[in-house]
Amino acid sequence: xxxxxxxxxxxxxxxxxxxxxxxxxxxxxxxxxxxxxxxxxxxxxxxxxxxxxxxxxxxxxxxxxxxxxxxxxxxxxxxxxxxxxxxxxxxxxxxxxxxxxxxxxxxxxx
Numbered sequence: 001x002x003x004x005x006x007x008x009x010x011x012x013x014x015x016x017x018x019x020x021x022x023x024x025x026x027x028x029x030x031x032x033x034x035x036x037x038x039x040x041x042x043x044x045x046x047x048x049x050x051x052x053x054x055x056x057x058x059x060x061x062x063x064x065x066x067x068x069x070x071x072x073x074x075x076x077x078x079x080x081x082x083x084x085x086x087x088x089x090x091x092x093x094x095x096x097x098x099x100x101x102x103x104x105x106x107x108x109x110x
Contacts, residue, residue: 003054010048015040 019036027035 003051003058007048007051007055010051011040011044014043014047018043 015036018039019032022032022035022039023029
């Protein structure tokens with residue numbers, strides 16, 4: 001049986017047991033449901049660490065992806081090349097080297 005199903009059924013069972021006990025004590029159903037949820041949460045946190053770690057391991061294995069593939073290598077190289085070509089210094093922006101470019105002052109600057 002899958003780990004997540006066993007963990008879910010165990011937590012549900014703990015909740016139902018706590019709910020029934022609180023209803024037998026005489027609490028109204030809404031307080032019994034809230035109390036059962038809180039008790040179930042605490043008991044499952046303390047009593048089910050093995051199942052919880054099995055669930056997290058199975059989720060992590062299912063989501064595992066290969067670290068590198070040809071497409072991501074190509075994309076990384078492309079971005080690195082584009083970044084290397086896009087670097088400009090402040091001197092390149094402040095003083096253009098093209099003789100046809102003239103810097104004009106704004107009309108409000110005399």
